[in-house]
C-alpha cells in the first residue's frame with residue numbers, strides 16, 4: 001500500500017451535456033486528478049461548476065464523454081459497492097425502516113443473518129441510532145437521516161466514500177457534530193473520501209487537500225494542500241490564512257463567471 | 270373523551286335527519302303514491318325483512334349461525350362481493366406485471382401502448398354484448414367485465430408509478446450493489462406502490478359499478494339483479510333497500526381499501542395525519 005501511487009485516477013475527463021433546445025453545456029473539461037489511498041479530498045466551487053458531475057462519474061452513474069477513471073487500476077463502468085455514495089438529498093429508501101436501510105446492501109449481497117445483525121448493532125451504536133432503528137425516514141430529522149445514509153455506506157465496508165454536499169442542508173451545530181463524526185470514521189476505517197462542498201470553512205476543517213473548480217467549463221483551477229494537525233481550530237490563525245487563500249481563488253472564479261454572464265447577456269440582447 | 274367525538278358527529282347528522290323527516294312527511298301526506306315513493310319507515314322495515322332469515326329457526330335443519338345468515342340480502346351481497354373480488358384479483362394479477370414491465374422498459378411500452386390506448390377509452394359496460402356472446406350468461410361474463418373494469422386503472426397507475434420512481438433511489442440501490450431483479454422488486458415496486466394502490470382503489474370502484482350493471486343484465490343473483498327484479502314487481506321499498514345495501518357495501522369496500530392503503534403506506538410522507 002504505497003502512499004504515492006494514485007488510488008483514484010481521473011485522466012482527461014470531459015462531460016458534455018447536449019439537450020435539444022439549449023446549446024451544449026461543457027460541464028467538465030479535461031479534468032486530471034489523482035486521489036491517494038486514505039486521502040480526504042474536497043471538491044470546492046460555485047454552484048453549477050460540475051462538482052456533482054465529477055462525483056457521479058467516479059460513482060459510475062454517468063459515463064464521461066471523454067477520458068477515463070480508474071480505481072485501483074480498474075476502469076469504472078458502473079456503480080458498485082466499492083464506492084459508497086452519500087447524497088445531499090439523503091436518498092434513504094422511505095419504505096424501509098432505519099434498520100432495513102442500513103442492512104439493505106448486506107442483505108442483497110447474501111450476508112448471513114448473524115453477520116448482518118452484528119454489523120447493524122455496531123453501526124447503530126456508533127452513529128447513535130439505537131433508539132430509531134424501527135423508524136421510517138420520514139420520522140427522522142435531517143441530521144439523523146444523514147447518519148443513516150452514512151451508516152448504509154459503512155455497512156458495506158466500501159474503501160471509498162463519495163459525498164455530495166452531505167451536510168449542506170443541516171443546521172450549524174448538527175453539521176459540526178457530523179463533521180467530527182466523519183473524521184473519526186475516516187481515521188478509524190482508513191477510508192478514501194471525495195467530499196463535495198461549497199463551504200470554504202468545511203473544506204479547510206475536513207480535507208487533506210482541496211480542489212477549487214471553475215465554472216463552465218468545469219476545470220481544476222487550484223489545489224491547496226491543508227497540512228494542519230487535527231482536530232483543527234477554525235479560530236486559529238493558520239486556519240484563517242488557508243480559508244482566506246481559498247476564498248480568493250473561489251472569489252476570483254465567481255467574479256470571472258459574473259463578468260462572463262454580463263458579457264454573454266450583452267451579446268444575445 | 271366521548272363528548273367531543275359526539276360533537277364532531279352531530280353536525281354531519283343534521284342534514285340526513287332533516288332529509289329523512291321531509292321524506293317521511295311527503296310519503297305520509299299522500300301527495301305521491303307509496304308505489305313511487307315509499308316512506309323511509311317502510312324502506313327500513315323492508316330492509317330488515319330483506320336481511321332476516323326466511324324461515325323460523327329449526328335446529329334440525331341447520332346450525333344457528335347458518336340460519337342467521339340465510340337471509341336474502343346477505344346472499345345477494347355475498348354473490349356480488351365474490352364477483353367483485355374475483356374480477357378484481359384477475360384484473361390486478363394481469364395489470365400489475367404488465368404495468369411494471371411497461372413502466373420499466375421503453376421497448377415493452379412501445380409494444381403494448383398503442384393497444385392499451387385503443388382499448389382503454391371503451392367503457393367496460395360496452396363490452397357487455399361481447400361478454401355474453403363469448404361467455405353466455407352467469408358468472409363468467411360478469412367476472413370478465415369486472416376484470417376489464419379493474420384492469421385499466423391499475424395498469425395505467427402502475428406504469429405512471431414506475432416511471433415516476435425517483436432516479437436517486439435507483440442510483441443509491443445500484444451503488445449498494447443491487448442487480449436488476451433486486452432493483453425491480455425492492456426499489457421500483459415499493460417506490461411505485463402509492464400510485465399502484467391509488468390505481469387499485471379506482472379499479473375497485475369501477476369493478477363495483479360494473480358488477481351491479483353486469484348483474485342487471487347477465488346474472489340471476491346479486492344486488493344488481495335483486496333491485497331490477499324488485500322493479501318488475503313495483504316493490505319500490507325493496508329497490509331502495511337494495512340501493513342502500515349497495516351503498517353500504519361500496520362504503521365498506523372503499524373503507525377497507527383505504528385502511529389497507531394506510532397500512533401498506535405507513536412509511537409514506539403525508540399520510541400520518543389520517
Ligand SMILES: Nc1ncnc2c1ncn2[C@@H]1O[C@H](COP(=O)(O)OP(=O)(O)OP(=O)(O)O)[C@@H](O)[C@H]1O
Pocket residue numbers: 017018019025026027045046047048049050051052053054198
Ligand atoms: N443532465 C444534464 N443535462 C444538461 N446539463 C446538465 C445535466 N447535469 C448537469 N448539467 C449542467 O452541468 C453543470 C454542472 O452541474 P453539476 O450538477 O455538476 O454542478 P454542481 O457543481 O454540483 O452544482 P451544485 O453546487 O449546485 O450542486 C451545470 O451547469 C448544469 O446545468
Ligand SMILES: [Mg+2]
Pocket residue numbers: 051052053164
Ligand atoms: Mg451538485
